[in-house]
Each structure stands twice: as structure tokens, then as C-alpha cells.
Amino acid sequence: MLKSDRSELDYFALLKKAKELPPPAGRRLKLALLGDVSTQHLVPLLRALLASNGVDSEVYEAGFDTVEVEALDPASGLYAFAPDVVVILQAIGKLKSSYYESTGDRSTFAQTRAGEIEEVWKAIRKRSGASIVQSNFVLPYERPFGNYGLEVPDTLHGLVSELNREIGLRARQNAGVLVNDVDYLAAWFGRRHFIDEKLWALSKSLCALELLPEVAQNIVDIALAAHGRAVKCVVLDLDNTLWGGVVGDDGLEGIELGDSDETGVFRAFQLYLRELGRRGILLAVCSKNDEAVARRVFQEHPGMVLREDDLAAFVANWEDKATNIRRIRDKLNIGLDTMVFLDDNPFERNLVRQMVPDVIVPELPEDPGLYVRAISEMNLFEVASHSALDEQRATLYREQEKRDEERSRFESLDDYLKSLETTARVARFEPRDLPRIAQLLQRSNQFNLTTRRHSEAECEAMMGDEAGCFPFSITVRDRFGDFGLINVVILRRADSALEIDTFVMSCRVLQRGVEQLAMNKVFEEARRFGCRRVLGRYIPTAKNGMVKDFYDRFGFRREAAPDGEGTSFALGVDEYLPRQVHIREVAAFPGREGG
Amino acid sequence: MTHEEIYQKLNGVFRQVFDAPGLVVGDATTAKDVEGWDSLAHVNLIVAVEKSFAVRFTTKEVKALANVGDIVRLIEKRAK
Numbered sequence A: 001m002l003k004s005d006r007s008e009l010d011y012f013a014l015l016k017k018a019k020e021l022p023p024p025a026g027r028r029l030k031l032a033l034l035g036d037v038s039t040q041h042l043v044p045l046l047r048a049l050l051a052s053n054g055v056d057s058e059v060y061e062a063g064f065d066t067v068e069v070e071a072l073d074p075a076s077g078l079y080a081f082a083p084d085v086v087v088i089l090q091a092i093g094k095l096k097s098s099y100y101e102s103t104g105d106r107s108t109f110a111q112t113r114a115g116e117i118e119e120v121w122k123a124i125r126k127r128s129g130a131s132i133v134q135s136n137f138v139l140p141y142e143r144p145f146g147n148y149g150l151e152v153p154d155t156l157h158g159l160v161s162e163l164n165r166e167i168g169l170r171a172r173q174n175a176g177v178l179v180n181d182v183d184y185l186a187a188w189f190g191r192r193h194f195i196d197e198k199l200w201a202l203s204k205s206l207c208a209l210e211l212l213p214e215v216a217q218n219i220v221d222i223a224l225a226a227h228g229r230a231v232k233c234v235v236l237d238l239d240n241t242l243w244g245g246v247v248g249d250d251g252l253e254g255i256e257l258g259d260s261d262e263t264g265v266f267r268a269f270q271l272y273l274r275e276l277g278r279r280g281i282l283l284a285v286c287s288k289n290d291e292a293v294a295r296r297v298f299q300e301h302p303g304m305v306l307r308e309d310d311l312a313a314f315v316a317n318w319e320d321k322a323t324n325i326r327r328i329r330d331k332l333n334i335g336l337d338t339m340v341f342l343d344d345n346p347f348e349r350n351l352v353r354q355m356v357p358d359v360i361v362p363e364l365p366e367d368p369g370l371y372v373r374a375i376s377e378m379n380l381f382e383v384a385s386h387s388a389l390d391e392q393r394a395t396l397y398r399e400q401e402k403r404d405e406e407r408s409r410f411e412s413l414d415d416y417l418k419s420l421e422t423t424a425r426v427a428r429f430e431p432r433d434l435p436r437i438a439q440l441l442q443r444s445n446q447f448n449l450t451t452r453r454h455s456e457a458e459c460e461a462m463m464g465d466e467a468g469c470f471p472f473s474i475t476v477r478d479r480f481g482d483f484g485l486i487n488v489v490i491l492r493r494a495d496s497a498l499e500i501d502t503f504v505m506s507c508r509v510l511q512r513g514v515e516q517l518a519m520n521k522v523f524e525e526a527r528r529f530g531c532r533r534v535l536g537r538y539i540p541t542a543k544n545g546m547v548k549d550f551y552d553r554f555g556f557r558r559e560a561a562p563d564g565e566g567t568s569f570a571l572g573v574d575e576y577l578p579r580q581v582h583i584r585e586v587a588a589f590p591g592r593e594g595g
Numbered sequence B: 001m002t003h004e005e006i007y008q009k010l011n012g013v014f015r016q017v018f019d020a021p022g023l024v025v026g027d028a029t030t031a032k033d034v035e036g037w038d039s040l041a042h043v044n045l046i047v048a049v050e051k052s053f054a055v056r057f058t059t060k061e062v063k064a065l066a067n068v069g070d071i072v073r074l075i076e077k078r079a080k
Helices: A011-020 A042-052 A067-072 A077-081 A092-101 A109-127 A146-151 A156-173 A182-189 A197-203 A209-226 A265-278 A291-300 A321-332 A346-355 A368-377 A393-407 A413-419 A431-443 A456-464 A514-528 B003-018 B039-053 B059-064 B068-078
Strands: A029-035 A057-061 A085-089 A131-135 A177-180 A233-236 A282-288 A311-317 A339-342 A422-428 A469-478 A481-494 A497-505 A533-538 A557-559 A567-572 A583-585
Touching (some): A011 A042, A011 B039, A029 A067, A042 A057, A092 A109, A131 A209, A209 B039, A282 A321, A311 A393, A321 A346, A393 A481, B003 B068
Parallel strands (some): A085 A131, A131 A177, A233 A282, A233 A339, A422 A583, A497 A533
Antiparallel strands (some): A422 A469, A469 A481, A481 A497
16 A cells, blocks of 8 residues: 555666565565466566565466466466465457457357456365455457447457456455456556557566556555455545635635535535545544534534534544544554545644654645545555445444443443343354455454454355364344444364364454353353363464453463464363353344344 | 767666666677576666667567667667
């Protein structure tokens, strides 16, 4: 992910940077490149850009034009490499030849080609848990019919459009497949710059060398999103960012917004931000203002698109913005590196960059009419999955505020927990839950004992392994609202012991008894499997310090870890005292949680 | 642009592409004489030369290049 603008995407500068990288060591992302284009030029770019994101990488290149062979042969170099991500790059060149050389009925051309591409995905997913990043095709420039070609069936242009649409549709139906929208890049930079016939002839290059870093960055964005990197929150300045003018000076009627904004740019910007909110990005306000004055704009100004209900946090005071951003971070319980800060003022942007360097601070142009473009060019909001829960996220935070108010009324924690009337559905993995389960495994950093990023396909495999595996999830609601699926535990049988491979929980439900409920379930399952001991493991990362004593608190004993990864724990099944929880278990929820 | 000026600039391009600050090339220099001048670097070199001299070579011209002298003659032909 880019941190401020696109200036780091210079081909020769990246090449130099790649040369200076140390060889990969320790934990690294393993990328495999397959394609009917040459991939050598891409390798240093990918490594340099991943390094800019703090990710060490190793890249495997399959031979030129061996996509199908590598995918279908279980003994291929691809599988020996054991990649985390398989990048498939296909250029228009080969597709074009096969179109031109075909005769007769071409109406099935796109479907047939899409079917072949899907077969490759299925072959890879059968043998590997890797995510697949599939390129689409750059629309060709040839127009044998001129503009009239749009009215003619089965032109090359029409069939490539159909194929691209088909790739998107089929990717949606195939877990773990993500589309690399190369056609978007070509269209954005211009096909006349992107397509380079000479480089194609000389070295089968996908595009002009100077635009190859853009392709590499796109792949890096997708690969990192597939491994849990995601922006969760956009922090917004108010004056001259959401509206023109300064509300404290100009007054509610004096600011440029709605009818008083002739250009309409602030309304357009707010519409875009609200759309981000609907897609699950939290919106927060961080402004140097009197809070009541600032809030009044949201409450009363007829030109406002964003209202208080769209915001997960609202901080308006006269303290510095770095402090206020940390305050928002604490309230929302998210990482600083998942926050984007938007402010028209270069001074504030630089202050935040210096004081809280993990926060992403895009350079914004002087003209507010170009804000959406500047943000879009950075591709900040790449994701690898999307669930209904995302869209309710701002609602979840508002429900939490109500709970916090309620809490202050109770004398004891127990009374408070009882009053919440929490119910939970504990269930072995089910197909309909898999996208959300995979998302939680990819994204959770803090309450995550081993940070094993099992993919959706791996989860699916565990779901089918009745004898060796008990993977379950917990879905929670209380009288204030739904939390959704917020806990995932994966248990594996290891002889006479049951091993907790993964224990992940959303930080939204801390101290509610959910982890106690889950641990009770772990020991119930251990008994059912006839196991004598339960084994736990804590693998420390930069972010999961909050659970370092997790197993101690349940009475586990620390053991020497034979493989040295983190700390091992064990507890006899008969030694465990089931914990009392104020959560009622239900087999299914009525209403929107389904079941 | 004189022959010498072309060489001065071209040496700069070679040093950047091959990351070799002291590199000096001449008419007779071939890929065998420069460390790292493989087919991959060749494409980088051609793109860098085209950009630096603001010229475009044809595919056929690039394929026919045998030594640095050929590159210089091409630049002279194109950059009039």
C-alpha cells in the first residue's frame, strides 16, 4: 500500500532498490508467477514494493507460457515451491492470435476461454491453499468496424469485454480467487502508453516498462489484502475538507456546502465518503473546532450528506491532531496502520506523518474537486473479501456506545453482563460462514494466539475433516444488537491430545465471557474425542501482546516448545474447571443472522 | 549532438542500468564485456536509452544491435 503518493513507482529506482535488498530470510511471503508473458522484469519490482510494505518475499517464476502445465501437474515446480499467492498474468497477445486464427462460430469464444481459466484455478486450489491473483485482459485497440463494432456480434473487442466480465463473475464463485484488474490500469494510464508492441516482440512484456511498477503495485495491493492488510478507518478533517470555509468563523450559514457551494465539489466528496462508509470503512472526525459548533453542521446543515449516524467517532477540540488520532484509535480499537487521515492542510498532514508514522496520509491536491481522484489513485481500500457484516460496522460501534452508557449504571460486572442478555451460536464450520471466518483469520491481529492465516480453502478442508479436526465459530448477539461471527477456534487431534491450532477473537467482544464459553467448548470437544490433554500455543507478534497470558489465565502449564515457535501450553482434560458465563447458547438465531 | 556528447550521456545510461559507477563503454563493447548485460538488462538498456535521448528504435533495429557502436549509430540516425 502506498503511504502518501505514487512517486515511489519509478521503474529504475525500484530496480536499484531491489538490488540492494538482502536475500529473503525468516518469515516471508511466497509469490509464484505464471503467465503467457515474461515475468523476469516483474520480480525485482514485486520484491522492492513488498519490502516498502515491510514484507520479505520470495518469488518463483514458472517457465514462459506454462500456466496449464504447472497447474495440472501435481509434481510441478509450482507445488514444490508451496506458494502463498499464485499470480497468473495473461496478455492480450496470445488471446488475440487464437481469436484471429479461429474460424466459424466465435460466439462461444469468451465462455470457452473463461472455462479454461477457471479449470486452472480449480486445479491449483485442489493442490494448494494459495490465493490466486488472476489478471484480466487489456481491451484491444483494433476496430475493424470502427465505432459500429459495438453493434456487431463477436468482435475481438466485444469478446474480450465478455471474457473480463466472466472472469469477475467466476472469481466471485471460486473461493480464494482475486482479480488483478489490468484493464483498469491500462485504461487509466491510456492503452496507447500501456501497450508496447516493441517490448512485446522483444521480450513478451505485458506492457511498457515504465508502467510495469503500476502492475506490480496492483499485485502487491491484492496480495497484501489477501493476507489481512486493510484500511479500516478514514479520519476526516472538517473545515475546507468536508466543506469550504471555517465554520467557527463563517458560521453555519457561511460555509460553502450544498446550495452555497456553486461547484458542488464538497457534496461530491461527501457522497464518496458515505459510499466508503457503506462498504464498511469507519468514518471518524478529527477537527480543530468547538465540538458543539462542529456537530451542529452535521445536525442542521441541509447540504450535509454525512450525518452523525455515519460516524464511528467524533473528536473536535483544540489539541494536536496526532493525540486526537490516537484517541480515535483507542476508541475504535484498531491499528494505526489501518487508518487513513485526510486533511486539506499540509501542516496537519506533515504533523501526523511525523508523530504517528503508521497512519496513511495521502497528499491531497489544492483543488478539493480532485480529492476523490487523489485518493482513488492510491488504491487505499483494496480488500480480499466482503461480507454483510462490513456494511453494519458503523452501527456496531454506535451500539457499543449504548452498552458503555448502560455499564456505568451497574454495580458489578456480573450484573451488567447478565443485563445484556447475550446469546451465542456455537457451530462447527459451515459453508455459509466460511467467507467471514476466513476474513476474521486474515484480519485479526490482537486477540490472535498463533496468527495462522488459514485461507478460505484451508478452512473448507478442515470443515470436511470430521475425524481429525474440530473447527468452530461463535456468533454473538445481545439486546443492543448483533456482533456477528466474532470468534474462531480450530482444534486438531494429535494422538491423545487435542491441539488448539488457532484461537482468534474480535476485540469488540472482550470481557463478555465469549473466550470462556469457547474454552468450555474446547474441553467438551476434548472429552468427546477421548483426548486426555489440551495443548495451546502462543506465538508472539508485534500486535498480539494482549493474549500472552491467555493460557495462564485458564490454568495451562507452560511447556518447552520442541520446534521453538512461541510458547507451548498444556492442561489435562480432568484438570479444567468449566467457567461460568452469562451467555445463553442457542442453536440458531432468528432474523438476519440466518439459521 | 556530437559523437563525444552522445558517448558522455550514453556512459551515464550504462552506469545507471548496470549500477556500475566506473563503467566506460566504446564502439567495440559488446554484451560479453559488461557484467550483467543479459537479455533482461538489454531491454532495460534500450528503454533507458530511448528515454534519455528521446528517440524510438524499431523492433528490427533493436534486434540487429551487435555492439555499443551500433547503438551510437542508431542514436545519431534518429536524433537529428
